Amino acid sequence: MAAPAETTRPTRRDATREAILEAALRCFGRDGFRRTALDRVAREAGISRAALYLHFANKEELFRALVEDLHARSLEDAIAASRADAPAVERLTGAICAKTARFFDLLRSSEHAQEFLDENHRLCGSISAAFALRHARLLARILASADAAGELSLAAAGVSAAQIAELLLDTAEGIKTRNLSVLSSAAYRKRLGDAVRLVLAGLVAPPQRRRASAARATPRGTR
Numbered sequence: 001m002a003a004p005a006e007t008t009r010p011t012r013r014d015a016t017r018e019a020i021l022e023a024a025l026r027c028f029g030r031d032g033f034r035r036t037a038l039d040r041v042a043r044e045a046g047i048s049r050a051a052l053y054l055h056f057a058n059k060e061e062l063f064r065a066l067v068e069d070l071h072a073r074s075l076e077d078a079i080a081a082s083r084a085d086a087p088a089v090e091r092l093t094g095a096i097c098a099k100t101a102r103f104f105d106l107l108r109s110s111e112h113a114q115e116f117l118d119e120n121h122r123l124c125g126s127i128s129a130a131f132a133l134r135h136a137r138l139l140a141r142i143l144a145s146a147d148a149a150g151e152l153s154l155a156a157a158g159v160s161a162a163q164i165a166e167l168l169l170d171t172a173e174g175i176k177t178r179n180l181s182v183l184s185s186a187a188y189r190k191r192l193g194d195a196v197r198l199v200l201a202g203l204v205a206p207p208q209r210r211r212a213s214a215a216r217a218t219p220r221g222t223r
Helices: 012-031 038-045 049-053 059-082 088-108 113-123 125-148 161-178 185-201 207-217
Strands: none
Touching: 012 038, 012 059, 038 049, 038 059, 059 088, 059 113, 059 125, 088 113, 088 125, 088 161, 088 185, 113 125, 125 161, 161 185
Protein backbone atom coordinates (compact mmCIF):
# COMPACT_ATOMS: atom_id res chain seq x y z
CA MET A 1 0.00 0.00 0.00
CA ALA A 2 1.41 3.36 -1.02
CA ALA A 3 2.29 5.85 1.67
CA PRO A 4 -0.17 8.74 1.97
CA ALA A 5 0.82 11.84 0.04
CA GLU A 6 2.61 14.46 2.09
CA THR A 7 0.42 17.46 2.76
CA THR A 8 1.66 21.04 2.55
CA ARG A 9 -1.42 22.59 4.17
CA PRO A 10 -0.48 24.90 7.04
CA THR A 11 -1.32 23.82 10.57
CA ARG A 12 -3.92 25.73 12.56
CA ARG A 13 -1.10 27.43 14.49
CA ASP A 14 0.66 28.45 11.26
CA ALA A 15 -2.62 29.76 9.83
CA THR A 16 -3.29 31.81 12.96
CA ARG A 17 0.22 33.26 12.86
CA GLU A 18 -0.24 34.25 9.22
CA ALA A 19 -3.58 35.87 10.04
CA ILE A 20 -1.94 37.87 12.84
CA LEU A 21 0.88 39.07 10.57
CA GLU A 22 -1.56 40.11 7.84
CA ALA A 23 -3.69 41.95 10.40
CA ALA A 24 -0.62 43.64 11.87
CA LEU A 25 0.44 44.84 8.44
CA ARG A 26 -2.96 46.42 7.89
CA CYS A 27 -3.03 47.99 11.36
CA PHE A 28 0.51 49.37 11.24
CA GLY A 29 -0.09 50.74 7.76
CA ARG A 30 -3.39 52.35 8.69
CA ASP A 31 -2.70 53.59 12.23
CA GLY A 32 1.09 53.57 12.61
CA PHE A 33 3.19 51.58 15.06
CA ARG A 34 2.69 53.75 18.15
CA ARG A 35 -1.11 53.98 17.85
CA THR A 36 -1.62 50.29 17.14
CA ALA A 37 -2.54 48.22 20.21
CA LEU A 38 -2.39 44.43 20.26
CA ASP A 39 -6.13 44.39 21.08
CA ARG A 40 -6.74 46.05 17.73
CA VAL A 41 -4.52 43.56 15.89
CA ALA A 42 -6.34 40.66 17.55
CA ARG A 43 -9.74 42.04 16.51
CA GLU A 44 -8.46 42.61 12.97
CA ALA A 45 -7.23 38.99 12.84
CA GLY A 46 -10.51 37.68 14.22
CA ILE A 47 -8.93 36.09 17.31
CA SER A 48 -8.78 36.76 21.03
CA ARG A 49 -6.01 38.75 22.64
CA ALA A 50 -5.02 35.59 24.55
CA ALA A 51 -4.61 33.72 21.25
CA LEU A 52 -2.39 36.49 19.93
CA TYR A 53 -0.17 36.30 23.01
CA LEU A 54 0.40 32.60 22.34
CA HIS A 55 2.36 33.75 19.27
CA PHE A 56 3.82 37.13 20.22
CA ALA A 57 4.74 38.44 23.66
CA ASN A 58 4.49 42.13 22.77
CA LYS A 59 4.11 44.62 19.92
CA GLU A 60 7.86 44.87 19.30
CA GLU A 61 8.14 41.11 18.82
CA LEU A 62 5.17 41.20 16.44
CA PHE A 63 6.73 44.03 14.44
CA ARG A 64 10.03 42.15 14.11
CA ALA A 65 8.21 39.02 12.97
CA LEU A 66 6.28 41.04 10.39
CA VAL A 67 9.42 42.64 8.97
CA GLU A 68 11.18 39.27 8.85
CA ASP A 69 8.19 37.76 7.04
CA LEU A 70 8.18 40.59 4.48
CA HIS A 71 11.89 40.12 3.86
CA ALA A 72 11.49 36.34 3.53
CA ARG A 73 8.71 36.72 0.96
CA SER A 74 10.80 39.22 -0.98
CA LEU A 75 13.77 36.86 -1.00
CA GLU A 76 11.61 33.98 -2.26
CA ASP A 77 10.37 36.19 -5.12
CA ALA A 78 13.92 37.32 -5.88
CA ILE A 79 15.17 33.72 -6.07
CA ALA A 80 12.32 32.87 -8.45
CA ALA A 81 13.22 35.87 -10.64
CA SER A 82 16.89 34.85 -10.69
CA ARG A 83 15.95 31.44 -12.12
CA ALA A 84 13.96 32.81 -15.06
CA ASP A 85 15.04 31.83 -18.56
CA ALA A 86 15.91 35.39 -19.50
CA PRO A 87 18.89 37.71 -20.10
CA ALA A 88 20.83 38.89 -17.06
CA VAL A 89 19.34 42.38 -17.20
CA GLU A 90 15.82 40.97 -16.82
CA ARG A 91 16.77 38.53 -14.06
CA LEU A 92 18.59 41.25 -12.15
CA THR A 93 15.72 43.70 -12.54
CA GLY A 94 13.25 41.08 -11.37
CA ALA A 95 15.36 40.13 -8.36
CA ILE A 96 15.90 43.76 -7.32
CA CYS A 97 12.22 44.63 -7.76
CA ALA A 98 11.36 41.64 -5.60
CA LYS A 99 13.63 43.00 -2.86
CA THR A 100 12.62 46.65 -2.83
CA ALA A 101 9.30 47.11 -4.64
CA ARG A 102 7.26 45.35 -1.94
CA PHE A 103 8.57 47.83 0.64
CA PHE A 104 8.18 50.77 -1.75
CA ASP A 105 4.50 49.92 -2.25
CA LEU A 106 3.97 49.42 1.48
CA LEU A 107 5.57 52.73 2.45
CA ARG A 108 3.95 54.67 -0.38
CA SER A 109 0.48 53.50 0.65
CA SER A 110 0.78 54.61 4.28
CA GLU A 111 0.88 58.07 5.83
CA HIS A 112 2.97 56.50 8.60
CA ALA A 113 5.86 55.55 6.32
CA GLN A 114 8.49 57.48 8.27
CA GLU A 115 7.37 55.96 11.56
CA PHE A 116 7.56 52.50 9.99
CA LEU A 117 11.12 53.23 8.83
CA ASP A 118 12.11 54.56 12.25
CA GLU A 119 10.80 51.46 14.03
CA ASN A 120 12.43 49.25 11.45
CA HIS A 121 15.81 50.84 12.18
CA ARG A 122 15.24 50.65 15.93
CA LEU A 123 13.95 47.08 16.14
CA CYS A 124 14.97 45.25 12.98
CA GLY A 125 18.45 46.41 12.00
CA SER A 126 20.02 42.96 12.24
CA ILE A 127 17.12 41.33 10.38
CA SER A 128 17.30 43.81 7.51
CA ALA A 129 21.09 43.53 7.34
CA ALA A 130 20.98 39.72 7.17
CA PHE A 131 18.47 39.70 4.33
CA ALA A 132 20.32 42.48 2.49
CA LEU A 133 23.42 40.30 2.54
CA ARG A 134 21.49 37.35 1.13
CA HIS A 135 20.03 39.51 -1.63
CA ALA A 136 23.48 40.87 -2.49
CA ARG A 137 24.86 37.35 -2.77
CA LEU A 138 21.95 36.37 -5.01
CA LEU A 139 22.60 39.31 -7.35
CA ALA A 140 26.30 38.49 -7.38
CA ARG A 141 25.51 34.93 -8.47
CA ILE A 142 23.39 36.23 -11.35
CA LEU A 143 26.20 38.54 -12.42
CA ALA A 144 28.83 35.80 -12.10
CA SER A 145 26.78 33.39 -14.20
CA ALA A 146 26.29 36.05 -16.87
CA ASP A 147 30.03 36.70 -16.83
CA ALA A 148 30.80 32.98 -17.18
CA ALA A 149 28.36 32.74 -20.09
CA GLY A 150 30.06 35.63 -21.90
CA GLU A 151 27.06 37.90 -21.55
CA LEU A 152 29.08 40.30 -19.39
CA SER A 153 32.79 40.94 -18.88
CA LEU A 154 33.46 41.97 -15.30
CA ALA A 155 37.24 41.64 -15.60
CA ALA A 156 37.34 44.04 -18.54
CA ALA A 157 35.59 46.65 -16.40
CA GLY A 158 37.85 45.93 -13.42
CA VAL A 159 34.99 45.09 -11.06
CA SER A 160 33.72 42.05 -9.21
CA ALA A 161 30.22 40.59 -9.16
CA ALA A 162 29.92 41.51 -5.48
CA GLN A 163 30.80 45.15 -6.16
CA ILE A 164 28.19 45.48 -8.90
CA ALA A 165 25.60 43.73 -6.73
CA GLU A 166 26.16 46.24 -3.93
CA LEU A 167 26.04 49.14 -6.38
CA LEU A 168 22.71 47.95 -7.79
CA LEU A 169 21.18 47.53 -4.34
CA ASP A 170 22.42 50.97 -3.24
CA THR A 171 20.94 52.46 -6.41
CA ALA A 172 17.60 50.77 -5.78
CA GLU A 173 17.50 52.05 -2.20
CA GLY A 174 18.39 55.55 -3.38
CA ILE A 175 15.59 55.57 -5.94
CA LYS A 176 13.15 54.32 -3.30
CA THR A 177 14.15 56.90 -0.70
CA ARG A 178 14.27 59.92 -3.01
CA ASN A 179 11.06 59.17 -4.93
CA LEU A 180 8.75 57.62 -2.34
CA SER A 181 6.14 60.35 -2.66
CA VAL A 182 6.72 61.03 -6.36
CA LEU A 183 6.83 57.80 -8.34
CA SER A 184 3.94 55.40 -8.86
CA SER A 185 4.55 51.72 -8.30
CA ALA A 186 4.90 51.13 -12.05
CA ALA A 187 7.18 54.14 -12.49
CA TYR A 188 9.41 52.93 -9.65
CA ARG A 189 9.81 49.53 -11.29
CA LYS A 190 10.59 51.16 -14.63
CA ARG A 191 13.20 53.40 -13.00
CA LEU A 192 14.83 50.32 -11.46
CA GLY A 193 14.93 48.59 -14.84
CA ASP A 194 16.48 51.67 -16.44
CA ALA A 195 19.16 51.78 -13.73
CA VAL A 196 20.05 48.10 -14.19
CA ARG A 197 20.31 48.50 -17.96
CA LEU A 198 22.57 51.55 -17.61
CA VAL A 199 24.92 49.81 -15.21
CA LEU A 200 25.10 46.63 -17.28
CA ALA A 201 25.67 48.59 -20.49
CA GLY A 202 29.20 49.26 -19.26
CA LEU A 203 29.78 45.59 -18.56
CA VAL A 204 28.74 44.01 -21.84
CA ALA A 205 31.33 41.54 -23.08
CA PRO A 206 33.16 42.40 -26.32
CA PRO A 207 31.77 40.65 -29.44
CA GLN A 208 34.69 38.21 -29.73
CA ARG A 209 34.15 36.94 -26.18
CA ARG A 210 30.41 36.50 -26.77
CA ARG A 211 31.12 34.51 -29.94
CA ALA A 212 33.63 32.33 -28.13
CA SER A 213 31.20 31.65 -25.30
CA ALA A 214 28.43 30.82 -27.76
CA ALA A 215 30.74 28.42 -29.59
CA ARG A 216 31.64 26.64 -26.36
CA ALA A 217 27.95 26.27 -25.52
CA THR A 218 27.07 24.80 -28.93
CA PRO A 219 27.04 20.97 -29.03
CA ARG A 220 29.96 19.71 -31.12
CA GLY A 221 27.74 17.77 -33.56
CA THR A 222 25.72 20.87 -34.48
CA ARG A 223 28.67 23.10 -35.46
